[in-house]
Amino acid sequence: MPLTGFISSLLCFNLWLTWNFLTPASCHLLQRPCRLASRIALCNDYQLSSVPRDLPGNIAELQLNNNRISTLQGTCLSGYPALVILSCAGNLLDTIEPDAFLRTSHIESLSLPDNNLSVGYWRTGRALRALTKLRTLDLSGNGLTEEMASFVLENLTSLEYLYLSRNIMLRLDQDIFRDHHQLKELNLEKNMLFEIDSAFDHLQKLQRLNVAFNSLPCLVNFQLTQLVELNASHNAIELFTSHQDMEETFRLETLDLSDNKLFFFPFLPKHSHIRNLLLSNNRVSFYEHLTDNSSTNWNSTVQFFNLKGNASNVTVKLWDESLRGGISTMDLLDLTGNQVNYLPEGFLSKMPSLSRLKLGTNCLEYLDLASEAFPSSLHELDMSNNKLTTLQGNQSMLHKLSNLTHLYLNLNDLQALPPWLFSALPSITTVDLSYNRVRICSLKENSITPEYSDCAVWRNITSLRQLYLAGCSLKHLPSAAFERTSITHLDLSNNPEILIRQDTLAGLGRTLQHLDLGNTGLHEFDFTPFRHLKSLNISSNYIAQLPGSLLSLHLRFLDLRNNRLTTIPSQQANTIVQRVQTLFLGGNPFNCCLSDWYTTFKLSATWPYVTKNRRWSHP
Template identity: 50%
Template sequence: MQNSAECNHRQLSSVPVDLPRTIEELQLNYNHITTLTDDSLIAYPSLKTLSVACNDLEKIEPTAFQQSHLLASLNLANNNLHVGYQESSTALKTLQSLKALDLSENKLDEEMAAILLQNLTSVEYLNLSGNLMQRLDDNILSHLYQLKELDLQRNVLFEIDNAFHSNPKLQRLNLAFNYLPCLTDFHMTQLVVLNASYNFIDWFISRQDVNETFQLETLDLSHNNMLFFPFLPSRSHLQNLYLSYNRLSFYEHLADSAMSTNVSTTVEFYNLRNHTANVSAQLWVEDLHGDLSSLRILDLRANRVSYLPQGFIQKMPLLSRLKMCINCLEILNFTSERFSESLYELDVSKNRLTQVEADEDSLIALSNLTYFNLSQNHLKMLPARLFVSLSSLTSVDLSFNSIDVCLSEPADHFSHCVVWKDVLSLKKLFLKGCNIKIVPNSAFSGMTLTHLELSSNPGINTQNSIQMLRRTLQHLGLGNTQIQNVDFSQFKMLKFLNISNNSLSRIPRSLSQISLKSLDMRDNQISTIPSDQADALATSLNTVYLTGNPFNCCQTEWFRTFEMQKTMYIVEKSDIECVDLFHRKHIVESLDPLFCFVERESIFWYILLFVPICVSLLGISIIVLLTLKPKLLEKSIKKKCLKSTSY
């Protein structure tokens, strides 16, 4: 910007006075300014944006902004305004055009904040994050009638008492990283985004008697202590609901056992403000979910969900992304759930799935599903036509399930294996750790896979089957498969290759003929890399993994070649080790280039010193022996040389 002055990191203790009078933006961040005096800004009447963040600012004198009638944005973050907050408050009141104010990280408590914010009726954006506020009441923000966005994250808030009653235009509210125990009587119908993640919330309850439609589109309650699905507004525009990392579950299946043991089946909520009736809810009557008709993203990761209530998914006709990894699901039933046609991402990895049920109609309805993650479950059988029927499927992850690759078309509805060659839309296939031994030669015929992960299938035979993908494959994982000799020369599109943990004694020569970008060859038995191969790899590789190999300390020229290539990143370079002639380990990076010469020279001198000593000791031993026992030689000679005669 032509009318901008950037004076950051200048060791300034005051506002410069020699800048052009016409500047509209002034940056004074990372200096040592402690006070904005009454005449600090008088020379810059056109100022619209001022940033004094990350200084030692303790106070603003009362008339510091007397000529700053146009100032609309003021950044005072990361200072010490808690020291002179009363004087600073007087100065802030004079800013009639102020729209954005940043008071974050100033060690302010709620009383200080209330004084600083008095009569700031024009402010639309306010940042109070990183302060020391514990409780919000209706006085602190009472004059901020135009407030649209408020950031209160990273305080120590544990109570909010009708704090936003005077902010009818507030649309975005950030309460993350505080100590709130619950959010009840939620009735902010104008709010569009609410972030209450990283608190200690165990209940979220919307007021059920509000006739007006809530404008809420995004609600983030992740990383809390919620046991129950939130009581959402009965009418809303909610599109994104984030509930990950709670303790949430559904309890309909407990109804029968509760009734037989006289356990209460209801929970009652009291003290929900004077104008709200008490709520009594049946915990397993799943009709308190609220309006989910506009929901597009539902994030339930890392909870305790063991099943989905009947009709729950059908309430979300626009659902496009369902994330349910790290839960307790045992059955995934497409037939009964009737997922939306809008669904394109489904992640049910890291559950306890033993069964997937689906009929033809339910699978046809999922014509837009592109990403399907079933990894790390307990699956041993799947519907035979499960993946073939998903016409838009581009990515499947079945890793760490006991599902094989079929040798022929399965005859039964459920099968222990999958036929992949008919899933023509598939681009990414992950079959890591599936105990696969044989992949038929025609397993991937007709496919255009770009990613194939077969690692952690020890003894798998893939040589002929993966050749079918030589024209399209870009990522290939063959780590821990006991491969010995694979020809990669035809894989011209291959960019990422994992051959780690395979006991390889050398890198396949064919890798020099393709333009790899990333190569993982950790935990093998490689002692060196020939210079011509190192030169070829260095020109193409961007990332290489080498740790866990017994490299020869006297054959590390390849390391210097890689190190000199500035475009190559050697992962964990300082952990790459080599072994010397005495089987001692050294760090290759810190190895002296003359190390091997010194080693050989030292060995030569050891030998040179050792031989004379041995000869000397032998001679001394013979002399001593003959001296002490002179007759021994005579007897020895007679025994070996004298022979008896016949006369």
């Protein structure tokens, strides 16, 4: 998760002024003038090889990004003593002369990413010593090793925001940030870090730390109580543990451990305010079931070893609930893409504030919406791409999920569920049941209330707005299947044997905005009642003539690919040009002798894509 630097805002939204240079022979002659706005000089992208010398002397911000400056010489900035912000990103900068900042010591923000400062880091480090008020420093992408960075950063005691991403640092020890007691934000992503040894322990004001995209194998004895956000995603972390003996309350709110190699749910601090725990794309599973079998050879504890082969002091019971730490303030828990095959008893009840639970792409085979004790605060539940065959829940318990709005069950193998399930969720707005084997209950079945069925009732769900039933092997859609709903998005695609009659979608004309009927065996259909449609997909069907009812709609998107169209009448083509913004026509057997429509489209746009906010695909 990239973090942007803190830049003091001095920009006044005045009219841009153009200023021409009268440059002496010793200064760089500009091909185009810089731009001035208030006390800001914008000299970006001008192929400059040196700093302009005759800008107004009172400028507070100077931007020199994307030029060809290789050296900041000793006198190049002496004419700008009021400078507070200097940005020289994306140049050829390899050296800053030691006296370059002697007359601009008020600089608070210095941005030097994507240069070559590793070449002259010794002289650059000496130059930075003059910036006693420097608060923000960006040295990203300069090829710095940890030894180089340590020297460059020496004595910069006023730093609050430091960015060192995209360098080549391997290991951090307690000395590299020893002078930076004021640091609030530190970005170290995309280095080559494999070890961190007490480098942050003395940074008592550090709130945001980014070590993503490195090669860290573990984070143990985490004890940064003041940290609010930690991004350690995209490493090789197998274990995360906090210091188990600390009684202090941790301020940590967001912990991102996604895209690692975690085997266990992280051992969080006992007292914390964590709200967002991101664990997607790991190998997390739960192991409490191993204690149920007395004949198992598994030990009840496990001891972890560090890289040097010495036993660490992390010896834990894998099924000790206390090691989950303080999770009562959790708002988002993302376990997408792990190996979870069940949730431990009482696990969810310990998170009474949980709003979003993401369990997609795991190994869950069973789900009981009642017995799992989902918190009433839950808004979003994602159980997609698991191995669920049956969904259970009783009507009285489901009313406790009064705040659930989004439910994702797609890509399972559901064949049985309570038919009234979705109508028992009073706030439900979005349901995705795509690629299951659940049909739509008929009106007769709607009056019968079996405990479980292979169909679901969609009538009278007044809160429902988005419904996705793609690839459900639907064949017969009962009449008024969505009666007394306010659906805006309906996806029935990839049901090639479905029979869609005009009365099937009765009642949706006043609300439906996005309709997907791709690959549904459609030959013709009257779209006149759906006057609010903005997006329509009727691709991969058997449509031989463009339905005339489409011409009365104000569609933004229309997909007609892979049908049987041989031509489009001129009048229809003219109407489409005026109303449709994005049109896909590929894969149709168009007759080259009946191609007047082609000329109409070509004259309205730069072929094959966009002008006038319209886009056409190749026929």
